[in-house]
Amino acid sequence: MEEVASKAEEEAIETTVEATKEGNAAAADGSRSPESVSAASLVSSRAATTRKKAVVSSNLIKPTASSSLRVSSSTPATIRRNSTGGVTEKLTGATKALPKRTSTTTASATDPVRRSLPELKRSSLSAKTVSRPSLPEISKASSPSAGSSPSVSSGMRSKSLSTPLDRSSNVSGRKKTATPESRDSRLIILPKVEVKAGDDMRLDLRGHRIRSLTSGGLHLSPNLEFVYLRDNLLSELEGIEILNRVKVLDLSFNDFKGPGFEPLENCKMLQQLYLAGNQITSLASLPQLPNLEFLSVAQNKLKSLAMASQPRLQVLAASKNKITTLKDFPYLPVLEHLRVEENPLLKIPHLEAASILLVGPSLKKFNDRDLAREEVAIAKRYPPHTALCLRDGWEFCKSELAAESTFRFLVEKWQDTLPSGCIIKEASVDRPSEESPCQSHFGLVQESADSELVLRYQWSVADRSLSNFVPIPDATNEVYWPKHEDIGKILKIECIPVIGETEYPSIFAISSPVLRENNTVKRCAGKGIPKVVSLELHGELVEGNILKGQAVVAWCGGTPGKCITSWLRRKWNGSPVVIDGAEDEEYRLSLDDVGSSMVFMYTPVTEENARGEPQYKYTEFVKAAPPSVSNVRIIGDAVEGCVLKGIGDYFGGKEGPSKFQWLRKNNETGDLSLISAGTSEYTLTQEDVGRHVTFVYIPANFEGLEGEPLSTLSSVVKPAPPKVKDVKIVGDLRENSKLTVTGTVTGGTEGSSRVQWFKSSCSILEGSNNLEELSTSKVAKSFRIPLGAVGYYIVAKYTPMAPDGECGESVYVISERAVETLPPSLNFLSITGDNVEGGLLTASYGYIGGHEGKSIYEWHYHKTESDHPGTLIPGASGFLQYTITKEAIGKFISFQCIPVRDDGIVGEARTCMCQERVRPGNPRAVSLQIVGAAVEGTVLSAEKEYWGGEEGASVFRWFRTNSDGSPCEIKGATTSSYLLSVDDIGFFISVSYEPVRDDWARGPTVISDITGPIIAGHPTCQSLEFLGSMIEGQRLSFVASYTGGVKGNCSLEWFRVKRNGVKELLSNDEFLDLSLEDVGESIEIIYTPVREDGIEGSPRSIRSDSIAPANPMGLELLIPDCYENQEVVPHKTYFGGHEGDGEYIWYRTKEKLHGSALTEISYAGEEVIACSRTLKYTPSLEDVGAYLVLYWIPTRVDGRSGKPVVSITNSPVTPGADIVTAFHYLASYSDPEVFNVRVEKLFSDAYSGVGEYFGGHEGESLFSWYRDTDGTIDVIAGANSKTYEVTESDYNCRILFGYTPVRSDSAVGKQKMSEPTEIILPEVPRVEMLAFSGKAVQGDVLTAVQVIPKTEIQQLVWSKYKGAIEYQWFRSLESGDEMSYEALSSEISCSYKVRFEDIGKCLKCECVVHDVFGRSSEPAYAETGPISPGFPRIEKLEIEGGGFHTNLYALRGNYFGGKEGKSKIQWLRSMVGSPDLISIPGETGRMYEANVDDVGYRLVVVYTPIREDGVEGHPVSASTEPVAIEPDLYKEVKLKLETGLVKFEVLCDKDPYPKKIVGDGNLERRMLEMNRKRIKVVKPGSKTSFSSTEVRGSYVPPFHVETFRNDQRRLRVVVDSENAVDMVVHSRHLRDVIVLVIRGFAQKFNSTSLNSLLKIDA
DSSP, rough: OOOHHHOOOOOOHSSOOOHHGOOOSSSSTTSSSSSSTBOOOOOSSSSSTOOOOOOEEEEEEEEOOOGGGOOOSSOOOOBBOOOSOOOOOOOOOOGSSSSSOOOOGGHHHOOOOOOEEEEEEEHHHHTTTTTTTGGGOOOOOOOTTSSOOOOOHHHHHTTTTTOOHHHHHHHHHHHHHHHHHTTTTTTTOOOOOOOOOOOGGEETTSSOOOOOTTSSOOOOOOOOOEEESSSSOOOOOOOOGGTTTOSSOOSSSSSSOOOOOGGGGGGOOOOOOEEHHHHHHTTTTOOOOOOOEEEEEEHHHHHHHHEEETTTOOEEESSSSSOOOOOOOOOOOTTEEEEOSGGGGHHHGTTTHHHHHHOOOOOOSSSSBBBOOOHHHHTEEEEEEHHHHHHOOOOOOOOHHHHHHHHHHHHHHTTTTSSSTTTEEEEEEEOOBTTTTTEEEEEEEOOOOOEEEEEEEEEEOOOOOSOOOOETTTTTTSSEEOOGGGBTTTEEEEEEETTTTTEEOEEEEEEEOBBBBOHHHHHHTTTOOOOEEEEEEEEEOBBTOOOEEEEEOOOTSSBOOOOOOEEEETOOOOOOOEEEEOOOSSOOGGGBTTTTTTEEEEEBBBTOOBBOEEEEEEEEEOOOOEEEEEEEEEESSOOOEEEEEEEEEEESSSSSOEEOOOOEEOOTTOOOOEEESSEEEOOOOGBBBBBBBBEEEOOOBBSSOOOOEEEEEEOOBBBBOEEEEEEEEEEEETOOOEEEEEEEEEESSOSSSSEEEESSSSSSTTTTTTTTEOOOBBOOOOOEEEEEGBBBEEEEEEEETTTTSOOOOOEEEOSSSSSOOOOOOEEEEEEEEBBTTTTEEEEEEEESSSSBBBOOOEEESSSSSOOOOOOEEOOOOOOOOEEOGGTTTTTTTEEEEEBBBTTSSSOEEEEEEEEOBBBBBOEEEEEEEEESSTTTTOOOEEEEEEEESBBSOOEEEEEEEEOOOOEEEEOOOOSSSOOOOOOTTTEEEEEEOBBBBSSOOOOOEOOOOOOBBBBBOOOOEEEEEEESSSSTOOEEEEEEEESSSSOOOEEEEEEOOOTTTOOOEEOSSSEEEGGGGBBEEEEEEEEBBBTTTSSSOEEEEEEOOOBBOOEEEEEEEEOOOOOOOOOOOOOOEEEEBBOOOOOOEEEEESOOOHHHHHOOOOOOOTTTTEOOOOOOOOOGGGTTTTTEEEEEEEEBTTSOOOOEEEEEEESSSOOTTTOOOOOOOOOOOOOOOEEEEEEEEEEETTTEEEEEEEEBBBBEEEEEEEETTTTTTEEOOOOOEEEEEGGGGGGGEEEEEEEBBBBBOOOBBBEEEOOOOBBBOOOOOSSSSSEESSSSSSTEEEEEEEEHHHHHHHHIIIIIIIEEEEEEEEEEESSSSSSSEEEEETTTEEEEEEEEGTSSSSSEEEEEEEETTTTBBOOOOEOOOOBBOOOEEEEEEEEEEEETTOOOOEEEEEEEEBBOOOEEEEEEETTTOOOEEEEOTTTSSSSOOOOGBBTTTTEEEEEOOBBTOOBBBBOEEEOSSSSBBBBHHHHHHHHHHHHHHEEEEEEEESSSTTTTTTOTOOOEEEEEEEESSEEEEEEOSSSSSSSSEEEESSSOOOOOOEEETTEEEEEESSSSSSOOEEESSHHHHHHHHHHHHHHHHHHHHHOOOOOHTOOOOO
């Protein structure tokens, strides 16, 4: 082994640096053997011809003089195997391939060649055998710990600020002065291990599958120093304690789980311990090993690194574990390298910085790389006590929050040990420096002042690992002056609260390392150089507030002078920057300070000009003030079309998404309405003219916090000249359709702009040429196309006007295409009324398409909704109403309308079907009477006439009424007829009738008139019947029904009628017992009814058939005592007709038989012997001592036999007097036995017991069955045969068979038991078939129904042992030809409601049945065809909106039935109490704006759902309450109606001729006067003329008032066909007042209908 190691070392020296990098895998992670951890990396620095120096660098071994190697450079490369037997890659190359390198590249050329430590040791041993003169000189590499690395100066350490330039220069200096040790610091440097030759110190048993260290083949010796036991099966360390001199111990890749490391406590010399690749979960039992320098616990299951302190541990490898916390991290004062890769711990941010804090300054590498400068810098930002908090479980956080977080953590830890009512406010200590006072700060507040709180102090000192603090003698004050020997150490002050005589546990504060004071300070100390003792800042860190700095100075003998103050600003992760001009003790925070930390620098200066060391104080980050704004204003001209811009001065941090709003003021109400939001600019529109515009500024900072809004008001917006643009004609270009012209008018508020409509035969617009007027110039912008415009293009002339009458330029616009005509059609069709028998259905429809002719109406029956066209209802055609008859019950009713124009053209027929089936009417009785004579014995019948669907089980009740009128119900009389009885004599009879429909609906009960009184009838026997069987031995009785008053003593006679007709009186009793003499004869009974008063009625008789004999049977059979040679005559009794020749058999048996053995003697074996077949028998000598048995089969004369009768003698046959018989029983048999007892299964529920009998002739052996229930064996009662049928009690149990052998001589053997069977379980529940109930149609519910097998066992299993049933529904996917399904995860019940998304797809249900024993059946499936869409319908149709004539109504409803297509909607009016529906032309949308024409009407909407594929559903209607007048307007109208005389000022056209184009000044003022009788339009007088009446008329039809939906200020009053006037008012409100006043006068005082006022033909 030593030779192999020597060759490997020589090979490594000759290998190139590039080839050696293959071994640079994680050395300390434990995934390889110690031999592969690190090998020397040797690089030649001179030419091949010169003398070489081998440079040795290692990741695990410090290159010291004692560990340097002397080897030859001519050894060829060899192949070595790893610890598991594999061959490593061959290393190639030689020294000749190495180029010459200068000293500046040495660091990069010395990349590590990773080899195992034992291999390196062996190489060292081999090197010692080479002669020294032939080896080159080896350079000595100093340890990194030998010299100190350059320190990095910090402003926090020296309490002075350094500029970034200073820091960069320091870094540059460090780079230039880097040593070879620092350049190669990324290598893991292991301590030296002394290696001595000799196998007695080395043990290598890798991969030998050793399970125990105490096994016989393993010899552990106390002299062993190198022990390699990796790749074995060790699970405990028992026996390792003998290795008290071991230095290297490799236990990697075994089965250690821990704890159990206590035996290692004896290994005091142990330097390297390898525990990688085990199952270790805790190191808590690992003892303190005073010489341990390397520890590998990688690839285990550790959750923390809690273990004893290891004072010399330099490398800790714990990669690939489950470490999640730093709690209980051990004290490792000299740890240089820590590896924790591939652990959950890595999720902790800045884990490297936390490790630096825990380990201390000795840590050089983390996770196989040098410490990052950033992490080192971050670690310096944490409080000195952070490491203690981490070990106690504090959760690592950002450095900015660490001071406060750790303080809270310690306070929570201390709070329970402090005096009651004591609160900790502060626990800190100043940064210490040599020979300078270090002040501690402890703030303990006592809430109750019952006793004085005294604080005691004790200072301690320790190295930077924060362990082993040593108390400093006499350091018991708040202030401590660190000494020279304290430099670089950590100070700890403990504060001990004392109340009275009670001393409480201490709290503490940890300082940073003590700084070295420079020589200048030392010289100045005590010579009047001032020193800042404390520095405080006061003020809230919010933008706009004032901060004030306050310093406490120790003047050290000098005279206080004017000190130097300055303020600096430090951004996050940046350097402080001096704020220009901020040189006072007070400073006001500005926007530039938000998000920065303020630094207050204070330099004490005496009057002697002695300047102390400047001190500074950091603050937290400055917060922004709440957002606010001031000086909000509007820029721009307040003229229509101009752009206004709002601005303001923002304050409160960086401005974020501030909000802007523009509001318009209502001049009448003063309310503000939002017109624009989100922008600071706004373009004025015509709606703003004459109003003020308000700009609102809502400030918001960058974080989204909003401040108080501020607003400003503009001046009044001025108008621009009127102008119209974007003129369009909107609407359907069809006959009778409504067109609307739209345009955007600019130049102030639009006034009464005028629109005139024309038609043109040309599609190109050429000014006003070739235009034919269709209307006069009007304010209304809507127009309904007349019939005369069909085939022409529509032209609209739009003239914009301002409110003051200023007109703009007219604009013409022409339609895109010519007007089309419409065929006759229906725009809606509906049926109203109740679908009940006797109800009245009314059909309504809306006709369009010219003038209507004589349309065709038809009513139909339908059995189902899809039954088209149905059955025509005769007699209902041609009518809009239909009264439902009984024939329509349960059917659907439809109405079909075929529109016909007056020229005979027929349109498309439309059908409307009622949504519900016709319900039967409420059941009732139309008439009820009693039919029949009022005589006892007569049947009375109730004749009734029923109405209300199909009659069901109607209820009748008969009553008996006495002379005083008190009725009494007759019990049992509940049918439609009643037989009068004797109880009814002298009473009156009535009947009640409760009609019941076939669906059990009940109607009101009615009572008939009474009939009677009932008189008695002649005594009569209505019926006479035999009771009983006509068989010998039976008893006959009779049943006779008597009528005719109170029954007296009726006579009765029984006769036997012989075959020759002769009668023989037998009895006058109520019954007759049939005897043998009656057999073959007939029986006759004569019954004579007799009334109570002795009057006899007519006799009545009946005769039976011939009496049959009874079945033959033996009633009794007795055998007297039997004697030898004496005849035995048995006594027997026969019954059953005349006895014939019976069958007799005598048997002889040795044993007396009983039970079934006696009755079944004919099937007995050889032990029973037949003796004779006669009735009498004489016993012989052979019968002596035996029992005699007589077997008798009774037989009738006709040869029919009865059941056998068997009798046995009471005692054996007695011998005769002259014979002495000796009976000797010489039987000496051994007990019988049985073997191979077992249970065989016959069927699923039947078993048979089997055994092999031995020991003579087998007699009646005994069998028994047992039940094994969880080890308890119980006998099964009644189971005593060889076969056994399983019962329910046997389920979930085992059964056993017991066999007790019995010989023919009754000798009984020992019972043998079979082995128990398997656990008996019933059959698994099966599903024969899975079926669906319901239809595969959208909206229907599919229910999976199991079909259970009809076998008895399955019926039992399902009834008693069925467990849960699992269902799963699937929906098919569209994927190629094969049908695939996706599971519907939430659908696991037996029912499934088909959804919209299922349409066109198939559904499948899977059913699995479980039983109570945990077994499951095979899945059963059922599939549907493609799901069909439901029949289109509308559900929950309703109209939303208020009830006034100025409100907006909206249609709401839920569509069902596939995807909705172009459904039809039509709005109508309906007068309350009238079936007529009045169509509102053009209103086919979901929204409807009510107007004055709707007042008093109900609004009705008819919704016809249409599916996407064109299938049309049934129309559904909804209605509102009658539309009311808006309350304020109602009061005004009511007041005017009460006056009886009203006048209004209106505007009318000057020229009534329609062809005149309206121009400027075409409107003139008129007075509209009205009273209760008439109305007139008056032209007011002037200076040159008198007033004149232009139109006058009464409210008599055809008078009516028209309004225009497209112009809400216009109305037309039509007196007759020649007198009409168009009027314009200034508002819709006034227009509505005028219309309602006119209609009020007409209706209230002239009885004019509302329809006529609206010009509506009902």
